[in-house]
Structures are given as C-alpha cells and as structure tokens.
Amino acid sequence: MPPSIDSILERFPNKQREDLIPMLQEIQDEFGFLSEEIINHVGAYLSISVNKIYGVATFYDNFRFGPTGRFHIRLCHGTACHVAGASTFIQELEKQLKIKSGETDKEGLFSLEVVSCVGACGLAPIIEINGEYFTQLTSEKLNDILQSFRIKDQDIYES
Amino acid sequence: MKAKSPDALKQFLINQVLLDPNRLENERLEKELSYISRERVNNPIIYVGMGTCGLIAGAGKTFKAIQEYIDDHGIDIELIKGGCIGLCSAEPIVDIQLPGKSRISFGNVKQDKVQYLLDEILNHNIPDLQTIGQYKNDISQPWEGINPIFDHSFFSGQQRVLLDNCGLIDPVSVEQYIARGGYWAFADTISSLTPKGVCQLIEESELSGRGGGGYSTGKKWANTLKTFSDQKFLVCNAVESDPGSYMNRVIIESNPHRLIEAVIIAAYAIGATKSFIFIRQEFKLAIERLEKAIENARGYGLLGHHIFDSGVNIDIIVKRGARAFVCGEETALNNSIEGKRAMPESKPPYPSEKGLWNKPTIVNNVETLFNIPLILKNGPDWFKKTGTDNSKGTKLFTLSGKVKNYGTIEVPMGTTFRDIVWKIGGGTSGKQKFKAVILGINSGNYITKKNLDNRIDYEELKSIGTSLGSGGFVVIDESTCMVDLAKYFTNFFKNESCGKCIPCREGTARLLEIMEVVTQRPGKNNHFQSLERFKGVMQLRSLANVMRDTSLCALGKSAPNAILNTLNNFKEEFDAHIFERKCPANVCRDLRVFSIDVDLCTGCTACYKKCPVDAIIGSARHPHFIVEEKCIGCGLCYDACKFNAVLIQ
Ligand code: SF4
Ligand code: SF4
Ligand code: SF4
Ligand code: FES
Numbered sequence: 176m177p178p179s180i181d182s183i184l185e186r187f188p189n190k191q192r193e194d195l196i197p198m199l200q201e202i203q204d205e206f207g208f209l210s211e212e213i214i215n216h217v218g219a220y221l222s223i224s225v226n227k228i229y230g231v232a233t234f235y236d237n238f239r240f241g242p243t244g245r246f247h248i249r250l251c252h253g254t255a256c257h258v259a260g261a262s263t264f265i266q267e268l269e270k271q272l273k274i275k276s277g278e279t280d281k282e283g284l285f286s287l288e289v290v291s292c293v294g295a296c297g298l299a300p301i302i303e304i305n306g307e308y309f310t311q312l313t314s315e316k317l318n319d320i321l322q323s324f325r326i327k328d329q330d331i332y333e334s
Numbered sequence: 335m336k337a338k339s340p341d342a343l344k345q346f347l348i349n350q351v352l353l354d355p356n357r358l359e360n361e362r363l364e365k366e367l368s369y370i371s372r373e374r375v376n377n378p379i380i381y382v383g384m385g386t387c388g389l390i391a392g393a394g395k396t397f398k399a400i401q402e403y404i405d406d407h408g409i410d411i412e413l414i415k416g417g418c419i420g421l422c423s424a425e426p427i428v429d430i431q432l433p434g435k436s437r438i439s440f441g442n443v444k445q446d447k448v449q450y451l452l453d454e455i456l457n458h459n460i461p462d463l464q465t466i467g468q469y470k471n472d473i474s475q476p477w478e479g480i481n482p483i484f485d486h487s488f489f490s491g492q493q494r495v496l497l498d499n500c501g502l503i504d505p506v507s508v509e510q511y512i513a514r515g516g517y518w519a520f521a522d523t524i525s526s527l528t529p530k531g532v533c534q535l536i537e538e539s540e541l542s543g544r545g546g547g548g549y550s551t552g553k554k555w556a557n558t559l560k561t562f563s564d565q566k567f568l569v570c571n572a573v574e575s576d577p578g579s580y581m582n583r584v585i586i587e588s589n590p591h592r593l594i595e596a597v598i599i600a601a602y603a604i605g606a607t608k609s610f611i612f613i614r615q616e617f618k619l620a621i622e623r624l625e626k627a628i629e630n631a632r633g634y635g636l637l638g639h640h641i642f643d644s645g646v647n648i649d650i651i652v653k654r655g656a657r658a659f660v661c662g663e664e665t666a667l668n669n670s671i672e673g674k675r676a677m678p679e680s681k682p683p684y685p686s687e688k689g690l691w692n693k694p695t696i697v698n699n700v701e702t703l704f705n706i707p708l709i710l711k712n713g714p715d716w717f718k719k720t721g722t723d724n725s726k727g728t729k730l731f732t733l734s735g736k737v738k739n740y741g742t743i744e745v746p747m748g749t750t751f752r753d754i755v756w757k758i759g760g761g762t763s764g765k766q767k768f769k770a771v772i773l774g775i776n777s778g779n780y781i782t783k784k785n786l787d788n789r790i791d792y793e794e795l796k797s798i799g800t801s802l803g804s805g806g807f808v809v810i811d812e813s814t815c816m817v818d819l820a821k822y823f824t825n826f827f828k829n830e831s832c833g834k835c836i837p838c839r840e841g842t843a844r845l846l847e848i849m850e851v852v853t854q855r856p857g858k859n860n861h862f863q864s865l866e867r868f869k870g871v872m873q874l875r876s877l878a879n880v881m882r883d884t885s886l887c888a889l890g891k892s893a894p895n896a897i898l899n900t901l902n903n904f905k906e907e908f909d910a911h912i913f914e915r916k917c918p919a920n921v922c923r924d925l926r927v928f929s930i931d932v933d934l935c936t937g938c939t940a941c942y943k944k945c946p947v948d949a950i951i952g953s954a955r956h957p958h959f960i961v962e963e964k965c966i967g968c969g970l971c972y973d974a975c976k977f978n979a980v981l982i983q
Binding site for chain 1: 351386387389390391422423425575576577578579583584615616617653654656657658659670671672673674675678732734735736740741772775806808810814819822826832924944947966968970
C-alpha cells in the first residue's frame with residue numbers, strides 16, 4: 176500500500192459515512208481507479224463493510240475498478256452530439272478498438288468511456304482524449320486522431 | 335486614482351461599501367468603484383473568455399499567445415481569464431479595453447490571429463477580424479464604426495439580468511464583484527431584515543423554482559423557517575446532468591460570487607448555518623472557480639462565524655457529485671450527500687421537513703438562487719415587472735443544435751419559441767428545414783412548428799402538454815429521425831434508472847426493447863419480429879400510463895414522454911418505420927442496407943479506403959462488394975463513391 180493512500184485518508188479525521196464518496200473520489204483522482212486493496216483499506220478505516228462500499232461505488236458512473244488506457248477516450252453522447260451523429264462514432268470506436276464502452280484494450284493503449292454532454296453542444300460531436308478536445312468530429316478526423324495517438328505512443332516508447 | 339494595497343482595498347470595500355447603507359449618496363465613491371470594477375482603466379486590459387466552451391474552442395492557446403505577446407513586448411497589460419458572455423458560436427472571444435476607450439469584443443480569435451489583433455488594436459486601429467461589438471457607456475470614448483454589442487441580433491432579443499456579469503468580470507475577484515454591487519444585498523439583509531422578512535419578500539416577488547417544479551420559492555422557505563429544529567441545511571443543486579443544458583455551469587464559472595451570495599442569503603432566510611453546493615465532478619472549471627471564489631469571499635469575512643459582527647454564522651461546503659442522473663431528484667441528492675446510493679425516497683415527508691440527516695433541508699437549483707440577490711437588491715416589484723401574469727422574471731436556456739448562433743441565453747418569461755430560434759439563434763444552420771425544438775430531456779417534449787408561437791410561461795406550456803424542463807433548447811431539422819431520437823432518450827433513461835422501483839426499472843428496459851425492434855432491419859435473426867413490433871407498439875400507451883402512475887420519482891414518470899410525443903406529433907415517421915421499414919430521415923442505420931452495383935463500380939478503391947470497419951472487399955480495377963455483417967451503416971462509402979455505385983436501400 177503506497178503511503179499516499181493514508182495521507183488521503185487522514186484528510187477525513189471524522190471517519191463518517193458522508194466522507195465515503197469524497198474519499199473514493201480523491202483516491203481515484205490520485206490512482207486512476209479503485210482497486211480491491213484500496214476498497215478494503217477504506218472499509219477498515221471507516222468501519223463500513225466492503226460490500227456496502229462496492230454498493231455505493233458501483234452505483235455512480237464516475238468510479239472505475241480497473242486501470243484506464245494510456246489514452247483515455249471520452250466520447251460525448253449528449254442530445255446535441257447524438258443529433259449530430261455521435262452514435263456512429265461509438266460503433267466505430269467499439270469496432271476499431273475491439274472494446275465496449277467502459278473497457279480498455281488489451282495493449283492498455285486506449286480506453287473508451289461514453290459521457291453525457293461535456294458542455295460545448297454547439298461544437299458537437301465531440302471527443303476528449305487525455306484532456307485534449309476534438310470538435311465537429313467526422314469519421315475521417317476520428318481515424319486521423321486515433322492514428323496520431325498510436326504514433327505518439329510509439330514515440331514515447333522509442334525515446 | 336492611486337492603487338490601494340490589498341488590505342486597504344479590503345477595508346475600504348467592507349466599511350464604505352458593504353457596511354454603509356448610504357453608499358450610493360457618496361459621489362466620489364462611484365468613481366473609485368469604477369476603477370475597481372475595471373469600467374475605467376489606467377492601463378490596457380484584455381479579457382479572454384475562458385469558460386469550458388471557450389477552452390474547448392481553443393481559448394487556452396489564445397490566452398497563451400497573448401501572454402507571450404505581452405512578455406515579448408514588455409507592455410503593462412492586465413490579462414484576465416474571463417467567463418462566458420454566452421455567444422459560444424464566436425469562441426474564442428477576446429475583449430480589449432484601452433484607457434479612455436470603450437471595451438471592444440472580438441470573436442473567433444484563434445491563437446494565430448493574436449499577433450495581428452494586438453499589433454493593430456494597441457495602435458488604436460480596428461483589425462480586420464470578426465468584431466462582436468463594443469460596450470458603450472458615458473465614461474469612455476466609443477470606437478468609430480463599431481456597433482454596440484447589445485445590438486447584435488444574438489443579444490438584442492435577450493434580457494440579461496442573471497447573465498449581467500458573465501464574461502464581463504474576473505469571475506473569482508471578490509473586489510470586482512463588490513464594486514459592481516455584489517454582496518450589497520447580503521450585507522443589507524443581515525443588518526436590516528429578519529429571516530421572515532426575507533422569505534416574505536421572496537414570496538412577494540413570485541419567484542418560482544427553476545429546477546422544473548415551478549413551486550413558489552418564498553413559500554418553500556417560509557415553511558422550513560417555521561419548522562423547529564436544532565439544525566437546518568441549505569443545498570444548492572448544481573448537478574445539471576441533463577445532456578444539452580449547461581447554463582448553470584456557465585453562470586457558476588462566470589460569476590461564482592453571485593451563487594455564494596445567494597446561498598448565504600438563502601441559508602440566513604431559513605435559519606441554516608451549513609450549506610452544501612452539490613456539483614457534478616466533471617465541472618472541473620466551475621468547481622475550481624467556485625472554490626477560489628469561496629476562499630476570496632472568506633478572506634473578506636463574508637463566510638464563517640459571526641459575519642460582520644451580526645451573530646450570523648454560515649458556511650459553504652462544496653460537494654462533488656459522482657454522477658448519477660437521478661441526483662436531480664432532491665431526495666436522491668440528499669442520500670448522495672450522506673454518502674449513500676443516490677436513490678429517491680417517496681414523499682412525504684418532504685426534505686423541507688425531513689431532509690439531510692432527517693433535518694429540515696431546502697434544495698434549490700442554481701438558477702433559482704441566482705435571482706435572490708437581485709430581488710433583494712432591487713425589490714420584488716422590480717422582479718415582477720418582467721414576465722407574464724403567472725411566470726415572472728427571466729429564464730436561461732442553452733441554445734444549441736441546428737442554429738447559427740448558439741450558446742447560453744436569457745430571455746424574459748413570455749418570449750415565444752419562434753423568437754428564440756430565429757431572432758436570437760439566427761435561424762437554422764443547415765440546408766434542411768426546421769423540424770422541432772427539444773426542450774430538455776426530462777420533459778421529453780418537443781415544440782413543433784405548430785407550437786412555435788407559444789410563449790414561455792408555466793401555464794401556457796402546461797396547456798400544450800409540456801413543461802420548461804431543465805433549460806436545454808436543442809433545435810433540430812429534417813435530418814433528425816424522431817424515432818431514433820426517442821430511442822436515444824429511452825436508452826438514456828434505461829441507463830439512468832436507479833432500479834429502485836419495478837415500473838421504472840422494467841418499464842424503461844421494455845420501452846427500449848420496443849424501440850429497438852422498431853428500428854431494426856426485419857428478419858435479422860428473429861422470425862417473430864413483425865409480431866413483436868406490433869405487440870410492442872400496441873402496448874406502448876398502456877405501459878407509459880403504468881409508468882407514469884406508479885413510478886416513484888420524476889425519472890420513471892417522464893421516461894415514456896419522448897416516445898408518446900413522437901407518436902402524437904410525428905406519427906408518419908413511426909408508421910414508416912413500422913409498416914415500410916424505412917427511415918425517412920435516413921438515420922436509423924439498421925434500416926439502411928448498403929450494397930455496390932457491380933456494373934457501375936470501377937474498382938477505384940475510394941470506398942475501400944474510407945470504410946472504418948473494413949467491411950468492403952475488392953481489389954483495384956475490379957468491382958468491390960460490401961460484407962453486410964460487418965457494415966455499421968456509416969454511409970462513408972456512399973459519400974466517397976464518385977460513380978454512384980454505392981446504393982442505399
Ligand atoms: S422512478 Fe426510476 S429512478 Fe425514480 S426511484 Fe423509481 S427506479 Fe429509481
Ligand atoms: S456504410 Fe460505412 S461501414 Fe458500411 S461499408 Fe460503407 S463505409 Fe463501410
Ligand atoms: S468508390 Fe465506388 S467505384 Fe470506387 S470501388 Fe467503391 S463502389 Fe467502386
Ligand atoms: S451534447 Fe455533446 S457537448 Fe453537449
């Protein structure tokens with residue numbers, strides 16, 4: 176267990192039930208996802224059963240229980256993006272990356288998440304990859320974008 | 335005016351502005367405030383619109399380019415990360431104010447235009463770029479040949495009261511907010527009004543909840559004030575999970591102090607010492623600005639213990655929501671704050687009696703709260719002047735979809751839908767004709783051509799069977815398939831149903847099944863499909879009625895709305911899908927079968943290169959063909975073929 180988990184837990188000295196969600200959020204911000212180990216640790220700290228923690232954490236869409244890919248794709252599927260054709264891109268991505276929404280590919284390169292409305296509906300359809308936004312998406316743009324990230328990944332490994 | 339030290343500035347703003355009820359009688363004060371609020375400047379000042387929408391459009395890079403320009407030239411320019419004025423279609427937006435000159439606003443300033451823009455404008459020339467307009471006032475000299483910004487068609491149909499500061503100020507600066515009249519209402523309220531008095535004023539103003547309920551805010555508060563309890567809570571619902579609406583996020587990002595002021599007034603009015611702002615985790619920028627603004631307000635003693643020696647204690651805690659659409663329901667939201675699953679509870683008891691930890695709790699939506707400081711400052715009669723007989727004030731919308739001008743808008747109650755689409759939105763943007771307005775997902779209701787002249791008014795909307803919804807205003811044209819859209823809504827509700835009650839959990843799943851068969855190619859692998867389709871369609875209405883009558887919360891009750899609306903308003907489209915197995919708008923992918931005409935195909939391989947899923951086989955100069963099982967119906971091959979060899983059935 177890395178020491179910083181404890182330093183996050185220490186920020187919640189009252190150990191109340193209401194601390195659970197913020198605690199899990201901070202842990203996920205730090206580590207990217209909630210591992211079994213971490214959940215056990217949190218359970219022991221707050222004296223809440225692990226089942227209950229899973230019950231809460233799985234209810235909310237924000238929590239993840241496995242690592243994301245090196246490039247985390249978020250595709251907006253809000254009303255405006257849907258009207259602009261976002262569902263085509265979900266299908267395309269799922270076929271190309273051979274994963275479903277919420278999963279990570281085998282190489283750990285891409286993970287895909289479908290989200291609702293990122294709040295720039297006028298520029299729909301939109302995807303975000305590691306904080307970078309690509310707007311008014313077309314299939315061609317999408318292919319180029321994926322390709323550019325694949326190349327980027329190689330560069331990281333070769334350098 | 336000489337610049338004051340931060341501490342002197344603070345003392346000045348507190349003692350001579352906030353705590354002095356006769357502040358307006360001091361003439362010199364006005365001038366001093368205009369420097370603090372940056373209406374007058376000694377050095378040039380540049381604002382970059384940096385709301386989330388601006389950042390997505392590239393405002394971050396523009397900001398960096400401006401910063402570099404300033405550094406390279408060593409000029410004394412104040413550069414500010416501003417909020418959003420609402421005209422998202424012109425992002426990134428850069429405003430420049432030179433000493434003595436009125437502030438001028440440029441649109442579409444991508445990073446490569448920065449150098450040219452600044453070279454010109456700093457020499458008092460107007461560059462040849464998109465100018466949105468200038469802010470005219472009596473204290474600065476106007477630019478020649480530039481229209482006042484509020485004459486722009488996007489703004490002229492609006493009445494900007496809640497949006498007054500958005501895009502104009504440094505969002506987190508407590509000084510600028512106070513200099514523009516902020517926190518005055520709060521300071522006056524705690525020194526001269528009782529909580530009961532506040533509730534009465536709000537009730538008199540006829541402000542009603544903007545979150546959808548439409549119930550009188552003042553009445554709701556008064557009830558809670560009357561309830562005896564050792565502790566009460568105020569919760570601001572800033573979850574805004576309805577896709578297509580984001581105006582609450584925009585106003586928080588652009589003017590967080592107004593929300594803080596509203597929350598502390600509301601907490602005072604109901605006797606709460608602790609308040610929560612519950613905000614979606616994804617709204618990172620809004621959270622960041624809100625937290626910074628809270629810190630700045632705390633530095634001024636506006637929060638915490640014994641505020642301005644009045645004996646009033648109020649604190650604000652920002653809670654990040656972990657995303658569940660159902661948190662829009664107040665009982666679910668309260669459960670989430672308590673650290674539980676966000677499941678709605680049956681009412682009564684209402685949260686106003688038994689809410690958070692069984693204590694009286696008021697849950698107000700962001701937009702409702704934004705009105706509060708204005709009503710207290712200007713009086714309930716001022717508020718009532720705007721609107722219709724039974725709907726007072728203004729309403730915010732997020733205007734998007736197939737319109738030319740899109741963004742966040744504010745209109746007086748009583749405005750017609752036609753005016754929003756054509757006057758403010760500038761009409762439809764594509765080649766296709768207008769079809770409908772989607773008014774929020776949770777009402778699931780469409781405004782069609784025949785309702786365009788209806789006014790935005792609680793009663794009037796009720797009479798045509800719809801409601802205001804959450805403020806999403808998505809314009810669609812003939813290129814949208816209403817059946818596909820209804821399926822999209824249904825899928826959304828199915829995913830978001832919390833699963834607590836059977837009619838909603840099973841009902842949404844069944845609705846989606848029906849919509850899926852309706853939009854599927856017949857005979858795929860199910861011989862009974864035709865029967866299924868008819869059975870499903872026959873059951874739709876009774877299923878909808880059961881869900882409406884027996885679901886616990888609004889999510890389940892409104893889930894069938896989109897389908898029912900499509901049946902009522904766009905029956906021909908439904909029929910085409912069911913009887914002819916055709917999608918008139920050519921959207922439902924499953925009903926489109928692509929093939930290649932071997933006689934027309936020249937084997938140019940253009941389609942082969944475009945197909946994203948390798949569904950096309952063939953070699954150069956030989957006819958190609960499409961593997962139906964692999965094809966996802968994206969239509970790229972159709973667009974790519976120059977020989978009209980790709981056919982859609
Ligand atoms: S109607 Fe749906 S969302 Fe609401 S409580 Fe029932 S199952 Fe949950
Ligand atoms: S419609 Fe799209 S997926 Fe199907 S063959 Fe053509 S390009 Fe490929
Ligand atoms: S683009 Fe048209 S002509 Fe060229 S290979 Fe494809 S179907 Fe044949
Ligand atoms: S629906 Fe995609 S940004 Fe709003």
